[in-house]
Amino acid sequence: MTDTATATDARPPKHVVYCGVCTLPPEYCEYGGTTKKCSEWLVANHPDLHSHLYSEDAATKGMSNLSLDAQKRAEKDAQKKAAKAEAAEAREKTQRAASKVYIKRVERNKRKYVTEVSGLEAFGLDLKKIAKEFGKKFATGSSVTKNAGGTGDEITVQGDVSDDIFDWLQEHHAEVPEDNIELIEDKKKKASAGP
């Protein structure tokens, strides 16, 4: 931090550690709303930095030059932010538990099928990437398409690969619980589906 005009040249780049929880540099974690988790992460990954940043001493030093009023406001604000972040997390969790992944086999032309996978986005997966993966894995066409209602996107894979997709999801994306995956075969057409 003590640079003069002459010392600026050809210094190696500074390496900055970023928090694994909120992605901010650790000194700004307190403004991210997930301070507690960030602190835990820092203990686990960079204990020396943690002792430097979270010591009693540092906290009082930082606060001392703010007026009492401003301190109170800042604290209140931080609390509100933390509560907000917590609520958002809880909401996401329940949403995740409730949301389902549907793997649907649709008859296209007598013995030919396409497989439609919907609901993956609720688990934070990138549909475009997964579609590409499917295409590669099954060596078929695979794309992201609008679903029937036009309300969202789904992945359409050519061919009947519903069971394989089920297995693949469990193997590569364990964050999608097995119970939340549902296989659907179009009932009416099932009769003509053969074996």
Add this chain to the structure above:
Amino acid sequence: MFKKEFVPGSRSKVKSSAQRAIRAKVLETYPKLEPHLDDILPKKEQLDLLKIPDRVSLYCLGGEPLFWQHMDDPVMPHLKVIHKYPWAFPRIRIDRGAIRFVLSGATLMVPGLTSPGGRLPGDEEAGDGYGNGGKELEAGEVVVVEAEGKETACMVGVLKMGTQEMEEKKKGPGIENGHYVGDGLWKLDLN
């Protein structure tokens, strides 16, 4: 500017002539970056141009965002670049009380810079490299904002008011629409 998280648009490769133009522009805007320019923008590497909402284009190298530009405004560095080479940019400092506002996307107001915790260039006693060689910064210049008691920069933006004027007025907006740590651009995942 990036208060909300966004979805990036199309990604395309930058022509090598355009790449040279960007290089020249960066060098012109940030002359102190010159010794590091080959590390940041290697001559032979293929840059990518990412279109993001509000007519901002983001230049990145592989998965690393480097610079962004809003229409024909000055080219601005991404904060991760600033964190690596903090000494290569004109810097100012805000006091502790202002940090939380900046990090929630508010316009940076001048009192946060003129108070005892803040630092402006041109100050005799600024020290710590904030003096900028005793030169005042003009409105429209790109400036990196650091924070009292912190080592890394928290924001980058274009000055709305010259620093001389700030010293005199001590109120009003200082930087609008900057890029700060934790905003949409910061959280953008390129992979």
